[in-house]
Amino acid sequence: MRFERNSQNWNTIEQGEKDCFLLTNGLGGYSSLSVIGSLARGDQALLMSAQKAPNVRRHLISNLLETFSMDGTNYVLTSQRMMNQPDLEGFRYLDSFSYDKIPTWTYRIGDVVISKRMVMVHGENTVALQYNIHSEQKHQCRLTLTPMLRFSPKKEEFCEKQQITVNIEQDNLYRIKGAEDVLYVAANAQMQEEPSHLFGPMYFSQDERDGREKQGRTVCTHSYISETETGETQNDINVILSTKPYTYHEGLFDELLHSRQAYEEALLKKAHLSSEIGRQLVLSADAYVVDRESTQGKSIIAGYPFFEDWGRDTMIALAGTTLVTGRLEECKSILQTFAKYEHHGLLPNLFPEGDVEPMYNSVDAPLLFINAVYEYIQTSKDNAFLQEVWDVLKRIMTAYETGTDYHIGMDSDCLIQAGADLEQLTWMDVRVGNHLPTPRHGKPVEINAYWYNDLEIMKQFALLQQDNELAQHYAELADKVKEAFLLKFWNEEENCLKDVLSGNSEENQVRCNQVWVLSMPYTMLPKEKELCVLHKIKEELYTTAGLRTLSPRDNAFHDIYIGSMQERDRAYHQGTVWAFPLGAYYRAWTKYLRQDASDKTSVYKAELAEGIEAIRYWLEEGCLGQLAEIYDGAKPTVSRGCFAQAWSVGELLRAVYEWEQL
Template sequence: MKFIFGKNDLKNFERGQENCYLITNGLGGFSSMTIIGSNARSDHAMFMACTKAPNNRFHLITKLNETIEIQDKKYDLSSQEYVTYTKNRKGHTLLNAFKFDVCPVWIYQAGGVEVQKTIVMKHGENTLGVQYMVRNHTDKEVEFKITPYMQFVNKGMRLNVKQIFETGNEQIKSNGITLFYNTNGSLELYQTQYEEELYYAYDARDGRDAIGCAAHNHRLCFTISSHEEKECYVVYSLKNGEESVNNMIVAEKKRQQRLIEQSGMVDEIGKQLVKSADMFIVERESTNGKSIIAGYPFFGDWGRDTMIAMIGCCISTKRYEDAKNIFRTFIKYCRKGIMPNTFPEGDNNPFYNTADASLLFIGAVYEYYLYTKDEEFVQEAYSIMEDIISWYKRGTDFHIHMDTDGLITAGANLEQVTWMDVRFGDILPTPRHGKPVEINAYWYNDLKIMEFFSELLGKMTAEYGNLAKKVLTSFQKKFWNNDKGCLRDVLSGTVADEQIRCNQIWAVSVPFGMLTREQEKQVVDTVFEKLYTPYGLRSLSMEDKKFKPKYGGSHFERDMAYHQGTVWAFPLGGYYLAYLKVHDYSKEAADTVRGQLEVMEACLREGCVGQIAEIYDGENPTISQGCYAQAWSVSEILRVYNKLQISC
């Protein structure tokens, strides 16, 4: 899809900062700013490099300030908000259009000069290219100047005004980092200056530190003759060498087109989501494998998120080798039946505080097999899947164990081991200790999968099938809430049991469910009535006393609302898959889902262009919140488009 924003979309500074772009390099590095070229967050950066994939990220180039000089007239193309608002740069008034397809493109017009700016990242490298096509329609000579604003700090840190920058010989050195650059412009050096009042409006919205600092000590200068069209460029890289920006753009276009062709996706929104999903698949240096970034700009790669996201990001897109690579990465670190929730960096140990990552792993292997019929890999993964089931039966860390009724219980004290895992000090906003509904839906699903795999591989054990029967009986007896026509969220003996939450939808959407068809339809209907919005499912019914209508404010306020009604995009995929399932994938059901999914085109234009955000306000989900690009949000909607294409 090609996204175009014209001047009517950029009516004022605030409107121009509502949207941003994102491009990535497959290492965890990225480039992301607003569509007017400003930085509205501390994590907005023209060049965020990654020195050790995927989480050792450094904010190198904040932005490039561009000016056009025609004799005694000067036009500032840059946009930026400052604490002292009188200093605001308002280059957005000269911006005719922002376009995004493969790369972000800006088109400026000032004094008879047109400037088209394109940014591209080289996949698999910490290399960023910036190209300007400057068209001088006047009979005067034009000076075009670029001033890089720099930080050279760890992602999330603030630049200290005592930090020293050394520029020369096509290198910029600071804070132990050497950044190489090549350009066809001339270098003009001056004493380092520090901009200490950069204002990040979207950090302020979220209760974060909203004031930033950047340094500059040089500009790149270009001369464009009368009626001349000239390419002006600069390439930044952590490796020494010369790159052609044009070649980088062509290579990236071809790479993305190959991904779309490989996926076989035919729907235009589906094709866009294939490209969006690609941005989350990264190298992980510590394991010499691949992983999936949970979300930009805040998150790293997490076990639970990866196991959910990889079905859409890798399997639905036919990136089967990437899927196996990610599986093997997690298999390597499985301990006592638990997949890591976060991976080690340096000498640190993994964190294993998740009850669902391992169960989701088995479900993902099954989805992989359905698409590939790769029996050899099932054989490779079988022993670790056996180990997971064994540990869950006899008990493992974080109070995860099978009770006498066959159901899984998990968590105690201050442990938060489901995806509703917020903990603020000693406060648990959503304690789900006991038997969470989705954990037990995954548990039964995995037992049936293991029954299938054991037969496939000639193991011929009755263990999994027999236990599955026991789980089914207990689940139907204890989780079904006949009065409300839905499933209890958890079995804990507290008021939380009766809350209507989105977690129940996965008891329907999994391949092997435990409910009757009538019960499944009731769950789907209840979820639509109480929780459905076009951009996601509410995490709690609006009728609940603990429902929070808005997400925002301080860290504490955000945590208190995070799973208390806030709309999450990724469960919407489970809803649509469940809806199609209970209606036997009929043409009528498919038409209904396609009709409801049409709003995704508008969703992809809001917030981060071409992406789906993590969360939205619970009462009226109009503005993206949290991570502006979330892997499982994109993945789960992509799964739906794939299901519509192959089954309906």
């Protein structure tokens, strides 16, 4: 997809900061600015490097301060909102912005056109920029690029005591050194040192909206200057920012650009999606598949710009980001990584760096892992992989059956219960001090859907392993789970499923978690009740942006996600729209339509087609080409939270893929 904006989209700097772009490098590093080239968040940067993939990240350079001089008159091209001083309003000269795999800006000053292109190199902490200055008339022009350096860990402020030096390594190659960082700049421009000075404080409008730190500073120590005369020839200025030293030559930018283009073409060729939305989501999904240095394998970043790689998010996003896209080796590597870290039948919800032990506070990740292994084997036909992970799968099942950490275990009715006190073990896991806004202790509906699904899967796996006794055990247990589930989870009053069997009022809340009862490979509800659940979700929870986490009829419903962290946390799962459950909802409809031949099928199919097409709108909003984490519960018009979320992209990509197969 091609995303375009023009000057009508930024009559004010506030308007220009509504949308942004994201480039990534497969290591956890990224580049992200608003469409007018400003920083609207403290976690946005021209180059956020991954020092140790994927989570040890360094904020190297926030942006370039761009000043254009034409016939002695200076024009600042950079846009940036500032604290207690005038904003930089380069957007006044910005004619257009386009994003078609790479971002391109076009500025116009009189009869001079200045274009800028940018690419991030896969597998490296490298960002390359190319400026082109063109006019049919003769003008004496100068472009001055001043690095706005941060040289700090991600999420930390620039240390003002830090000494930064810049040296000439060789012709057109410069080395910038800080206390812990080295950045190389290869450019066909002259370096000019200047007295070190702080730039800022800058104002981060999106952070203030979300209740985060709203200001930040960088340091400037030098500039790169290129002088040219317009007229008969076009003039390119190339700047390569990297943690590795590039030897500059005239075709370097084009080499890096073509390498990126070839990489993305290979992704599309491997994925076999035909629709424009599907092909865009294939490219979007690549942002999340990253190296993990500590395990020498692959992982999935949960979201940009805030999150790291988490177990639950990985298992939910895995099928969409790897299986649907044909990246089977990456999928296998991720499953192998998690299998190595199985502990007491649980899998890591968070991989910390260094010597700190992983955190295992997730009741769903191990169950989703079994389903992921099943889907990988179904897709890849790699039956040998079952033997590799068979003991891990059995340990997970035994732990859930006999009981394990965090009060996770099977009750006498064969349903899974989990959690006590302040433990939050499902994806609705917010804790505000000693208060749980969404307590789900007891028997959550989706966890028991996963449990039944896994019992059916493990029955098949046991037969493949020629363990008939174990297969029989899983079969008998699955029958008991189904019987108890159908007896206890149906809510006659609401004509849908209860959210959690807890013995308190929360169990009857109408929530989106029931959608996974319908979307898993093996399900328990009779067809007529599946349709009831789908209609309930459609009536009270469905939006084209995602599913509401709570019905608006509920007194606990929050209509907006904004304010301080505590205010946002209280709304996080209390009505706020999440994008990723929408994938399961669409897949549940696709699954239903495959089995139904009634007169209503055409109506349902048309409605599903409209929903799939509506994904286009959300790809155009916020972070262009990506899908956000969340949206407001009452009127989901503006993205909130992470502007690019793995399970949002993965689940909706999977839904589009299954729709294309319908």
